[in-house]
Amino acid sequence: MSQQGGLRYAETRMKYAIRAGDVEHGGSASARIKGELTAAGVDAHTARRAGIVAFEGEMNLIVYSDDGGTLSVAVEPHAIYIEVEDDGPGIEDIELAMTPGYSTAPEWATDLGFGAGMGLINMQKNSDHFEIHSHVGAGTKIQCWIHRPKSNPPSDEGGS
Amino acid sequence: MNLSQIVERLSLEPIVEPNEPNAEVTGGFCGDLLSHVLAAARSGDLWITIQHHTNVVAVAQVAGLSAIIIAHGRRPDDATVSRAREGGIALLASPEPAFEIAGRLHQLLSAPA
Numbered sequence: 001m002s003q004q005g006g007l008r009y010a011e012t013r014m015k016y017a018i019r020a021g022d023v024e025h026g027g028s029a030s031a032r033i034k035g036e037l038t039a040a041g042v043d044a045h046t047a048r049r050a051g052i053v054a055f056e057g058e059m060n061l062i063v064y065s066d067d068g069g070t071l072s073v074a075v076e077p078h079a080i081y082i083e084v085e086d087d088g089p090g091i092e093d094i095e096l097a098m099t100p101g102y103s104t105a106p107e108w109a110t111d112l113g114f115g116a117g118m119g120l121i122n123m124q125k126n127s128d129h130f131e132i133h134s135h136v137g138a139g140t141k142i143q144c145w146i147h148r149p150k151s152n153p154p155s156d157e158g159g160s
Numbered sequence: 161m162n163l164s165q166i167v168e169r170l171s172l173e174p175i176v177e178p179n180e181p182n183a184e185v186t187g188g189f190c191g192d193l194l195s196h197v198l199a200a201a202r203s204g205d206l207w208i209t210i211q212h213h214t215n216v217v218a219v220a221q222v223a224g225l226s227a228i229i230i231a232h233g234r235r236p237d238d239a240t241v242s243r244a245r246e247g248g249i250a251l252l253a254s255p256e257p258a259f260e261i262a263g264r265l266h267q268l269l270s271a272p273a
Contacts, residue, residue, distance in 0.1 A: 024239060027218020031247060034222050044203070044224070051222030052198045059194075059215075113211045118195035125199070 012040050012075040018061040019068040023112065026062050030054035033073050040075055046148050049126040050080045053144050056119040057084035060142075063109045064089075069139075079128070080146040090136035098124070098132075161185055161268055163227060166206065167252060170229075170264055176241060178227055178250035185226055188265050190258050194219050201225060206265065208258045212236040217243045217251075227251075231258040 014036060016029040034051035038044070054071060061069040061084065069086030091097045097104075098120050105115025120142075124130040127144035134140040164181035167174055189201035190208045194215060201207060203224035209216060212234040220228050227250035230236060236244070236251055244251045254261055 024214055026215045027222070028243070031218045031221040048203060048222065048224055055198065055218060055222045056195065112213055112215065113192050113194045113209075114215075116193040116195040118193070118199055122195050122199050 011077065012036070014073045016058075016071045017068065018058055018065075018071055020062060020065045022062055022068075023109075026059055027055050029071055030058050033071075037073075037075065037080065042075065042080065043149060046080060046146055049146050050082060052126045053082050053123045053146065056123045057082065057142060057144075059114060060084065060119055061086055063105055063114055065140075078148055080148065082127075082144040082146070084142040085139065087139040088137060090138055091132075091134040091140055092136050094132055094134055163206075163250065166265065166268060169268055170254065170261060172229060172252040172254050174250065175230075175236060175253050176244040176249065176251040179248045183226055185269065187269065188262060189225070190262050197225075198223055208261050208265070210234050210258065212240060214240045214243050216240070217247050217249050220249045221247050225249075229254055229261055231256065231261055 014033060018029060030051055033054045034047050037047040037050055058071050065086035066088040072083040074081040096102055100121055101117040103115040103117040109115045123142065123144055128147040129145040131143045162182045162184055163178045166185055185206050187202055187205045188208060189197065189205040191197040192209050192211050197207065197219055201223050204226050206227055206229060207220060207225045208229045208231055210231050212230045216228055217240060229252045231254055233255045241251065
């Protein structure tokens with residue numbers, strides 16, 4: 001339970017423990033996160049992007065992690081920082097995992113509409129800065145920064 | 161056209177009633193792959209799907225969708241219904257296939273007011 005790195009300068013922090021295989025509650029942390037961000041005064045567009053990033057991260061922990069992991073969110077003055085971390089199994093080939101349509105989801109997950117091979121890409125597209133670090137046997141850490149628009153009309157809509 | 165008018169015109173069964181029945185519906189989206197819906201649906205869309213498990217509620221919440229139409233006679237379980245109630249997401253059921261619902265919804269939304 002460490003609070004470090006991008007979480008240091010946070011105004012508001014949230015941390016959720018996500019259990020592997022807990023599809024029943026899948027997405028509930030993310031829905032709560034979006035609500036909290038909105039309540040904290042984050043604009044609707046940014047809260048939506050953060051919600052999507054959180055949802056994909058949360059479902060990845062549920063579907064793929066060995067023992068679950070953590071979903072952490074920090075509200076900073078200029079950005080929302082989301083971190084998704086687990087202790088395994090780790091991703092063998094990150095480039096392949098980031099290929100649209102590629103998925104290793106088990107059949108039970110695809111039956112529910114997961115495993116489209118779009119999750120990591122959705123996280124990247126809805127982030128202004130995206131990092132993924134993974135080692136087989138050690139785990140995966142994904143870091144996403146979502147910029148908050150200034151009070152004047154945002155010029156950087158839509159992610160990249 | 162608002163949500164309650166659409167419920168009536170498409171003979172949808174409101175399993176969970178809309179919180180804001182007068183909310184204007186501007187568009188719709190069909191999809192059963194959750195990441196695809198998150199990637200492509202627009203905020204405020206009415207979502208037509210055959211998925212009917214608890215996760216669809218979270219998808220609608222994070223994507224800001226106006227309501228979920230569960231197509232082709234599928235029924236959500238109790239957990240899904242209670243999560244939709246808690247989350248303020250309307251669940252609307254229809255016996256018709258997604259194609260039929262989408263076609264009729266498209267006509268309704270395209271008709272001159």
